[in-house]
Amino acid sequence: MSNKAMLPELMKTHGISRRAFMKYCASLASVMALSPAMVPRIAEALENARRPSVIWLSFQECTGCTESILRSHSPTIEDLIFNAISLDYHHTLQAASGHAAEAAREQAMKENYGKYILVVDGSIPIKDPGYSCIAGISNLDMLKETAAGAAAIVSVGTCAAYGGIGHADPNPTGAVGVSEIIKDKPIINVPGCPPIPVVMTGVLAHFLTFGIPDLDELGRPKAFYGESIHDRCYRRPFYDKGMFAENFDDEGARGGWCLYKLGCKGPITKSACATIKWNNGVSFPIEAGHPCLGCTEPDFWDNGGFYKPLSVPAGDYRKAGVAAVAGGAAIGVASALMSKAKKAKAAKAHETVDAHDLEKSS
Amino acid sequence: MSATFERGLNALREQIDAPVASFFTSCVNCGLCAEACIFYRATEDPKYIPIKKLDLMRRVWSREFTLFGWIAGALGLVKPVTDKDFSDWETLVYDSCTMCGRCTLVCPVGNDITMMIRKMREGMSAAGHAPVELIAAAGRHADLGSPMGELHPALHAQVKHAIKDTGIEIEFDKPGVDYMVILSAQEIAEFPDVLGAMAKIFKKAGLTWTISNEAFEATNVGIQLGNRDVARVLVQRVVDAAEKLGVKYVISPECGHAYQALRWEGPNLIGRSYKFEVIHIIELLDKLRAEGKLKTKGKNTQKLTFHDPCQINRRGGINGEPRRLMNMVAENFVETDDAGTMNWCCGGGGGVGSNERAEGLRHAAFKLKKIQLEKVEPEVIVTMCAYCHHTLDNVLEEFNMDQEVMGLTELVAEYLDDDV
Amino acid sequence: MNNQAFDLLMWARGPAFDIALMIFAGGIVLRIVEIFVLGRKKDLAPAKGNPVAQGLKTIFSRSVPREGLVKFAPITYIGGYIFHIGFFIAFFFFAPHIALFTDAFGVSWPSTGRVIVESATALALLALIALIYSRFTDPVRKALTTFDDYLVLVLSGLPLLTGYIAVNKLFGDPTMMMAFHILSVEALMIAFPFTKLMHAFSFAISRYYNGAIQGRKGAES
The missing domain is CATH 1.10.1060 (Fumarate Reductase Iron-sulfur Protein; Chain B, domain 2)
Incomplete structure (x- = not known):
């Protein structure tokens, strides 16, 4: 792929009208929470952007993130964005395989050293790097080697961002996210399991147009991860009114009431699910009747159980409680028996007095 | 020791x-x-x-x-x-x-x-x-039979007086009767009219009763001191006398802590239940009233109020009884604020009354009683505890108030129907 | 990357809760057992009333103040009522809290809406401030107050405050505030067996004894 092809030309080849392009820019602006006044600037930036080289590395992952991005809901436009970049290496999508594939990566790195974008999905095992290798190269080595020449890294999916499923307790492979290993490059985390397609493309678009977006303390673009699902959830009024589904086939579930008691993690999960939604804006998990799993947050897999309400203790507290009651009773009886013995001793020591024994001899 | x-x-x-x-x-x-x-x-x-x-x-x-x-x-x-x-x-x-x-x-x-x-x-x-006064009283009670010392002569004089007044015979140590009367030292010393009142009422009701020479003192300084050994000895005297005479009932007189001592603490002090029942004089009068054995005629027209003794009402459970009796003989019975269970103490109970050191506090405490009384302005304060009676008499005088204080038994006796 | 707020929340919901629960449950049982094992002597005086019935009745009836006394300590009485009722509503009628009881004991009851829960919380907090104020100013309260009293007042207020902040996202990261909220509850649980908070359980025992002692004599209680 050439890195000189500019967007307008590509548009022409793909039969995309100017009008459709501007509409896309407008939707990007709204998704990124930018003012409509920014639309022409986005268009201008996209039109003038040089087509950077992108290397996509997949480590311990399920390909869900790739599947998601392939299903982005305006395919031609997202396709466009992928044509606006030069995806030089993606071992799931590229035609080349084996040595040819690795050669493509090495070549892209060499040609664009210091300028290419590195996209990562999947976690990296560090307990024993041999747990996951590509072409005999461990994920850890490949990441370090590829990151060295990257202009920026986009960690796509919760695994690449925070370790994700692989990192879940007891984390047999010692899986970690990119930011645990690479400390000297700008990293944009786009967590989610998988992330919303338009969020991934939106982040790339933002990077192309305005560079690194504003990030929160977890490295997530604030534009997409600024608010909790709970705050933007269309079922929120039910929460406020105290109307909750108690199980999956009760009146509340059918009536679309709040899913908090069924374990919804919306209150502590920051994501644009409730606003951008999925499948071309059709729906999102809560709208489909399932509680939010909290997949954009680190360690979401270990948050005490998907169907356990947030207010319920995460551990096996019942055992602790029963043990404490038994222990407390035992110590209480022991202590009280000591008290009783003290009392009995006092009773034994009691010297019967008569009316003339009431004064102190001084 | x-x-x-x-x-x-x-x-x-x-x-x-x-x-x-x-x-x-x-x-x-x-x-x-x-x-x-x-x-x-x-x-x-x-x-x-x-x-x-x-x-x-x-x-x-x-x-x-x-x-x-x-x-x-x-x-x-x-x-x-x-x-x-x-x-x-x-x-x-x-x-x-x-x-x-x-x-x-x-x-x-x-x-x-x-x-x-x-x-x-x-x-x-x-x-x-x-307090030294309580210790001294305990000594007198133990040695001489009453916290006031030797009261036998006084008691016998008062009984003689009552027999003369009422014409009713009062016998000491008479076995086989149903009731044994005990008295508070205060009654013997200050308010002996209660003897005649009881004699009249009991005669009308057909009760058989006696007074024991061995245990006529109802008060129990052990309770006020808070000394169960002392209290036990004093309760035991009454129990022994009553059981020796074989009475069915011992009548607890108009005295607050005496009722606590014999009725509620006594069995626990001596470690067994009695072979007789303890009944408070006011409980008994109300029982007689309910059975139709206590008939009165006419009513007192003065403005009367009732002072509930703490140990008899709040801590003794006798609340409705005196009110039913009051209504029987009083035309103008007015309750004070807080009357009944939450009535204000006279300030002299629990040994405070005999404690000289506490005199200032006792007078200060009367403030609340005074507010209660001033609101109602009764002519007579009726009560059912000789010590409340004694304390009220003293403080009323101290505060230059001219209400009269009276025992409920005496009041009832005054209106006994002589025709029945 | 670690999300501190999330980790803290998980710690609060996990190990911290287990520790707090053990101290709370074990400590309360210990102290209640200590009371009961001491026992009391059988009362030999023949009863005039029914001590058991009146004891049980007094557990509830003592919740109502005696006539005419409220005006002498209005902050303590009224503030006390508002605090207890407010705390009770916020604790027992907020759905997330009910979910906890459902999980622990399998029981469930209807929850109430946000307006009621939040009004109750706000009122309870205001009442708490008034109660603290009275401990500083009212001579009786001042004379009785110990460190324990202030500690308990603050510890009972924190869950209300942090809960209100977390739910309303007044400031701070909501996940962090929720973690603080749960931790504040755990602090309250840990302090429970060691402080006068014990009254939340022992009041029923005390009222029963009071009612039974009075009831046996046929006296009011």
């Missing part, structure tokens, strides 16, 4: 039981008992907050009867009780508490503070920190 600190501490330990532990565990330091206390309300001095009077006992409980308190004590977080504490607490426990029981009824967590004061006095008296 003499009182020692160790004996006091030992006696306190003996007193701590499940209710005490529960009460101290529950206290939230809300201070609502203060507003119920006659001494706090009269002085507004926070040292008279009822629960604070128990601090010493609370410390003993905490340090010696709870695991956490024991640990805290070992770490030096709770001070051990010393003999100085006993002397510091003496006035709080004896001078500023009549064991009237109002605090017990307002405590939101249900602490029976009064019962704990009673228990704390066990420790205080064993440690030699009871």
